[in-house]
Amino acid sequence: MADALPCVQTDVLAQTPHGFFGRFAGEQGANDGMPRYRRAVVEKLMPGAALVMLRQTHSAICVCVAEPWRHEDRPEGDALVTRGRGVVLGLVTADCAPVLLTDRQAGVIGAAHAGWRGALGGVLENTVEKMEELGAARGRIVAAIGPAIAQASYEVDEAFRSGFPADAARFFTVGRPGHFQFDLAGYVANRLQCAGVGGVANLALDTYAQPALFHSYRRARQQGGATDGRQISAIALPARA
Template sequence: MIDAVTLPALAGFRHAFLGRQGGVSSGLYASLNMGLGSADDPANVAENRRRGLAHVAPGAALASLYQVHSADVVTLTQAVDDPARPRADAMVTATPGLALGILTADCAPVLLADPRAGVIGAAHAGWKGALGDVTGATVSAMTALGARPEDIVAAIGPCIARASYEVDSGFQGRFCDRDPENERFFAPGRPGHHQFDLEGFVVHRLAAAGVRTIIATGIDTCADESRWFSYRRATHRGEPDYGRQLSLIALPA
């Protein structure tokens, strides 16, 4: 059975933060691996993506990206999927029939919707994209399609939590050099290290973009192996690769 997290605040839109259960992959990728960039069998990934789309938005066409940890956003009017995926980390649309899909494995997936304007967006917010304000760029792109920041609902899906996200002082410096107040997103860790609150930082950036309704799931991908893929967990174990989960949003059918 597919494991999917949905939120009442986005009830008017077809959406889900999909977990790792309910697919056909095996081994490191068991079982709903959606990652086109993984070394999993491409046929398995294709079947997993078909299942995920059918679960969330049957009849829709999947639009996905070649994610590069940027703050770049594309505006879509038709489906794009492998191998024609744009190199970007967020996308927006006002076109019915498109399902916007973001891949993550610890980074924060952000789904956005303006119910009044009928505009949706999806963003991949790793630390680089978050620092570059990919979420603010997404809000701006939605505004260009008629959305208003104060009407947008933003949901931050499962991502690595502060307790699991150890970083060094150089990492912290990148954020505090940008804004000294960013220090509040870092808790003390072992000597020379800190614990970074990615989810909290993304909430902050969304609020700075004018979004008033922000929901954070508070689910730690690194801590729950049964439900979520995690890049950091795989790295700590010395595993050669890792699966990716997909987060989807589509306009009402």
Template sequence: MSVEVVRAAALAAAEHGFLGRTGGVSTGELAGLNVGTGSSDDREAIAENRRRAVAAVLPGANLATVHQVHSAEAVYVAQPWPQEERPKADAMVTDRPGLLLGILTADCAPVLFADFEAGVVGAAHAGWRGAFAGVTDSTIAAMEGIGARRERIAAAIGPCIAMPSYEVDAAFRDRFIDADPANDRFFVQAAAETLHFDLPAYVRHRLVAGGVEEVETIHLDTYSSPDRFYSFRRSTHRGEADYGRQVALIGLKR
């Protein structure tokens, strides 16, 4: 089975893709295209899955990833870091051809960016913590630092946990409302004591508020699609011992 690549119309001029679990060599609970070195998966299987992911989006490119920590930190990438030297960050930007920026997720929102005129791309890991802290703002600013202009940037929000699958508590909502009462619109009262958070809508809001005029959302729910995507929350609810990670990729041709 070949690697499934979901692409965004807003980024059609860029080499990019949101990948799931289809087309990989991992087995068991992690079956498929697991690229997460933080999992207990076989190292050779992860390496082969990463090779297949790169080949499906930009053959021959060098893959760059960071040590994701749910922060708002964005870094410039000139070349991939050795695995043990990856910086702690949750977003990357580059203007170097032949590089693929890779963001790993398992329910959090992957966000890919491009200013085609400037030849600048970016990628961000936007879970609720990073999105709330401003990881998309940091990515936009880092792109501007190497020649992009925010009004020219196109962005796409990839597959992530959708509102019907994302149950939260009142304290979670209060954190957002304390920051901005208007954030109440990203929460839905599903039952008497059940709240749900709309992560992709909140990330979209942050992008638009940051000056990005073209934003596309890929409406695919990682939690409710076990055959297509890995999901931390689903694995937790099922009592599974581990969970896989999928990757979102963007780069510039040589």
């Protein structure tokens, strides 16, 4: 099953089990086969572990995971942190930026769902702070930004632009009259850098432009298709030697 699941990894998170997963071959529609998809993610990263996820709401809420919960009982939030082993932190996206983080020395990991609302609201800073509470040092934390809608694909209007502070201007380029192209991944990377993390990598994979690999909410909406398709990004602590 896991072999049918596209998985992108990065050297930035080397030695930490992780993956930015693409569309699952077992899907028949937007979210058909999602339980099988979740099982395939665990099989790929850490067989036998518990996949812990949230009811994502585009918030800035970060939840510390001490013990895994049933998927049906998952709380609301948009970021997870843990120092527990045998747990896989997972989140779903379809244009928003998935961010996976680790402080290898402290043995602390995090995962954040960073759409524009969450990033603007502080979900990344909250994730870093929660990791620190578990013993991480922000200067040792490294983060990777997975598949997300790219600036060339992300047209926004004047009202959207006006919701950001003046110092975010460099993440908007002028497009057609009254519109801009927003660099979500660049904005997310900047928020992480300003939070003091030690390293940030952007995989620069455009969900909108790669329909064979990734779901895209915006693409589906523009094409009149189902908009509930999502892909999973996940991270776990390695098993102790």
